[in-house]
Amino acid sequence: MKQTFLAAALALSFANSAYAAGEAKNIIFFLGDGMGPSTVTASRIFKYGEDGSLNMDKLERTARIKTYSNDAQTTDSAPSMAAYMTGVKMNNEVISMSPETVATPPGKDANGNLGINNCAATGNGASVATILELAKAKGKAIGSITTTELTHATPAATFSHICNRNAQYAIAAQLVPGGAGYNSALLDGVDVLMGGGRNHFLPYDASSSAGKLGRADGRNLLTELGAKGYTVSANKADMIAAPTNKKFIGLYSSKSHLEYELDRTATPPVGEGATQPSLSEMTTKAMDILSQNANGYFLMVEGGRIDHALHGTNAKRALTDTIAFDDAIKAALDKAKLTDPTLANTLIVVTADHDHTLAFNGYGKRGNPILDINRDYKTGQATKDADGNTYTTLVFGNGPNRPDLRTNLDSATVLADNYLQETGVRLASETHGGGDVKLFATGAGAKSFKGTLDNTKVFGLLKSAFGF
Template identity: 90%
Template sequence: MKRTLLASILALTFTSAAHAAGEAKNIIFFLGDGMGPSTITASRIYMYGEDGSLNMDKLERTARIKTYSNDAQTTDSAPSMAAYMTGVKMNNEVISMSSDTVATNPGKDANGNLGINNCAANNGSIVPTILELAKAKGKAVGSITTTELTHATPAATFSHICNRNAQYAIAAQVVPGGASYNAALLDGVDVLMGGGRNHFLPYDASSSNGKLGRADGRNLLTELAAKGYTVASTKTEMAAAPTNKKFIGLYSSKSHLEYELDRTATPPLGEGATQPSLSEMTTKAMDILSQNSNGYFLMVEGGRIDHALHGTNAKRALTDTIAFDNAVKAALDKAKITDPTLANTLIVVTADHDHTLAFNGYGKRGNPILDINRDYKTGLPSKDADGNTYTTLVFGNGPNRPDLRTNLDSATVLADNYLQETGVRLASETHGGGDVKLFATGAGAKTFKGTLDNTKVFSLLKSAFGF
């Protein structure tokens, strides 16, 4: 009995020491694009009430992350995600390149489509990503998103380019053995999922995509299939895909995946009926990646949170945040089936930048977060200086600033397509420069604490893997 107890204590001590040194077998890195603190708070209240908790709230380790880029107080998604993935500060619009890289504008192809690489050979240098480092150590790697697969956040995990908008060039970097392939990926990224199929397919004048498609005539999906990838375009095909092969799923023909509000509508809008949820994508990716006995690195992006915030549509931003949070729970639940204490798995949840979403006072507790503000003392609608009602959530800038404010009613502001009012009138709402939150649990999570630069997160990921 005593020997068993002693052995248990020694085993626990050894495990704790190993994790302190950073020996995670698997890392799942969740990135809520644009998911600033106000978005997290509003989403929590929207779904669970003021005293409730999101799944990410329940992770025991937390930190604040500074997000500025090399040349801007307010970062673009490309350098912020690249800072997480490479540990290097770079200029806005640059993806996984050195700090001296200039964001040269991308060119247009023969069909007039933006997305051709205009990066000069002497414009900066490549810096390795955590995904490439993991691949070099024999681990499986994956990158999945609700945006186009060639969008800034996923691209920062597997490509190197001086401008995020060169999406046709970015797509070519993931095809093993093909022209412009990123050789640091060795035999290729094991799991890729998102939208934007047009960046992988040749231009077809007769297709519904119009001019969208590759002017070079390459069918990257055919090339990937020839390299052993299972190729899917629907959630049904994804579910049926074997777990012992590499996988690419592109679930939108020419854009991002649908907002969660629209994907789950009755009937769903656009291609939403055939698209998997982020939770389903996450667990499928884990099924495939976990076949590798050396472990894996998986990046999961809830990318459309950002798009809804740019459009000042808080309802879609909050529902996409909840879908992202559900994916965190799905990953936790699945990981714990074989790793109950997460002794071998690190899960990190964070954002690349803030937005200008603001939370007005002094609303009554229990008042719907998307509704007009109601006073906590009287329960009556709050009024501005001119006697008009206003919503609890507003934006610092964006397209929806009325010349003259008028009364708002609940039916109007609770509608799916309502756009919150803004302070400064701009064509599109901008990112915010504030710190974002980070949550972590599992192997190596104890190192995530305090106020950290986003580049420091890369170092902690490397340490968790023991690199």
């Protein structure tokens, strides 16, 4: 008994020393696209109430992140995610390239679709190494999964280098080992890839449901990836059945992003939602595959549709997708702790690439539904604007839903799935916000994440956690 206790104590001491050293075998980097502080707070209240906590709230290390890009106070997703992945400031729309790279418009293919690589061999900037490429060079497994198209800005920043984020057909080509346009810094390839946008990988077919979408070069990148040893999946069932000892690519939408969580879980599900896995399921499957590598892994997980709902000023879908993202964090923590109880060898980081203009509005009564009309904390009665009309607690600084003349709002209207919150400035689409975002961390090396940090500094902390 004494020997057993001593062995346990020594094991715990070793675990704690590994944690203190900040040498992570594995890193899981969660990115909530557009998940600014107001979205985090509203999502917490939406699901757990004012006194509750999101799973990300429970991570013991926190920091504040500055997000401006090389040429703009308010960043877009491409340079912000690339800053996390490379440690380099770059211009808006540029993905994992040097600061001087200009985001020249991408060309169009023979079918009129954006996607021709417009910066290869032109002298327009140079590639800068990503943390996934560095991890791969050290013998680690790497993965990138998202609820957006796999070639969208955030996932693309992990594995590609291009001077305009909209060149998505060229971005897809960078994933095929040995193929034309391949990013050779990925060596034998990204081990796990999941998302939507299958059209970027398949040849143009005028008779297909994807219409004009598809590759004008005639390549079937999924066939090419299969020939390189990848299991290719189109739905949740395929993903579940996929072996864990092979590389994997899952593209769960034929021509766009995955469904919003609200629609994926509706009865019946909307669009292709019935066949799509949740972000939690994608995350744990990715961990199962990547953990087969004895040297460890780096996994990026994006909750990407948070951003899209915010652009559309649809707070209900934004909050629901934030909760799904938060659930994926819990799923990853639970799975990691099965083999690494103290997270001595695993670092989990959660952050956002930028803010939005969502505002938390008025002096609402505690317990009032966060999506409802605002009710006074003293009387519980609906609060009114200067013209005597009710308003919602959540509003946006800009976007498409600014009425010429405000009228009374009622609960049935504002709590509906498709309700769009009112906006201050009328624009065709709500914009990103330039404010700082939050970062949460736990596990090996998490103690280094503190204070106010530029997004480029996070890259250095990730490298340090890996001991690079």
